[in-house]
Amino acid sequence: MTDGATGPGPDGSTDSRAAADGVGDRSGSELDPRVREHTAGEEQDGIPFIGAGPGDPGLLTVRGKELVDEADLVVHAGSLVSSALLEEHCADAELVNSVGKDLEELIPLMRDAHESGRTVVRLHSGDPAVYGAALEQIDALEREGVPAYIVPGVTSSFAAAATLRTQLTLNGVANHVAFTRPRGKTLDAEDDHVAEFVEMGDVTTCIYLGTHAVSDTMDRLLDRDGVDPDTPVAVVYHASWDDEDVITGTVADIGEKVEAAGYRASAMVLIGEAATGAGYDRSYLYGDWANGGTADAANGESNDARDAAEPTETEADD
Template sequence: MTEQPSETDPQTAIDSVAGNRDDRVYEYSAGDEQEGIPFVGAGPGNPRLLTVAGRELLADADLVVHAGSLVNSELLDEYCADAETVSSIGKDLEELIPLMRDVYEAGDTVVRLHSGDPAIYGAALEQMDALEHEGVPTYIVPGVTSAFAASATMRTQLTLNEVANHVAFTRPQGKTLDEDEDHISEFVGMGDVTTCIYLGTHAVSETMDRLLEDGHDPETPVAAIYHASWPDEDVIEGTIATIGEKLEDAGYRASAMVVIGDAVGGEDYERSFLYGDWANRGSSDETQEADD
């Protein structure tokens, strides 16, 4: 497989689509069969959490460019046995775009496999724009993001009546996020928000220290789910005051979903209206007629 240099700079491709709404937005829905290279969400880890659409696309693929160790090797073994697999780890856009373009233009079927869901910290759109700029159509196939796998593992909901009305997907300050762009403290301070922290396992202690400095309740529940849905999944429960030390003692520096808020414990919520008065709102008149 010979790789040719990209004809255009990826940043040029990204800039060229600004403000232009693609007509395919109005022609296709998520899950529809489309032409081009699909950007498939592999899910959080367990191969059974791959979508049906994703499984079908992998079964027909000649080349699967995947997110390295972020995708469970069991999934690759089970669904990509007949395809050439290439890890994207260590490759930049200038290498990835020509690789996928050339294979696709040669008539082979290409799948770009991202971990979780491509829409959440997936860096998918810049690849798609670069491919589109070179005449290769692309589209997204959703996947299960790790926050949902963590919620399932914890046997709770991210939203709970009278406990959490909102969910925030976020990440902590660091090399790619400035201090003034870190809003974790604001989300936690709202009280009825379940805050899901991606890409922050290495910085949990520092993040919790900042929350304490900002005056947040040290007893606020926190759970860190390492490798949610993988065979080596581990659940570490604590509070804002204790989770940092617990996670450090466990030795995890990556790949944990950190969830903050009262919904973590699934406690003290109120019965919803859905299966209460609202469920019976159309039956009272019918019951009265039957009694008459």
């Protein structure tokens, strides 16, 4: 579509490679002024980086749908975005698969289309903020003088929890959630903290990009004295897609089950008791203090005293 020639960016650069090479150079000392000018749900100037959700077109957000429906050019994440979504919302748009393209190809492609007056959308799977590599593209575009912004989406761990009819946090079971990935070419062994999360006990560990490594990950967990081999594990393949599949087991046996199913990609791995949805305690949110204080009143405690002692409704979100 383009020959890679560039227009001048804010720093006068006309080299797309320079824009790509400069990603990650933003200053962390001051917030971008746009942070205070817009909310996450507002349409803004420039190219939106939209979270397509986990797969089902019905889980694309309202704002995402509006923007995709208006697009002339949709640069999408290949097979990670369901073909049903593309067919439903992008029938009149030019579609470009970003798989196999580097920044030096993608940035001029999107920049030139935007500068020619076309409505451009960058469509990521799930939510761009979770293992999306969106920020480096946004920074490169903005070095080329093209504004961009993020439109949130539903990440696959949330869809997996919905499929399992559970929560990632459960009162008395899991007070913490860890989003992580297994060691590999982009994560060194010393930066792999899956075992530490699982050893904590009250953490739901959500492993992204790790279907191919389920057996290896579980073997490493079994080598740790602090990990119970009977810790529940659920593997949800293609969460919310038509061919969704659920495999359940434990740290001790889930690797063998996933190998037997033949899945090597596109599954969410949830480790922890919350994966079963069992054994949780009743939350404070629906206790007496939040519903008239009948038990407190019987004990002679005033509502004012109760309100001062107990968390607000937003704090009691378990």
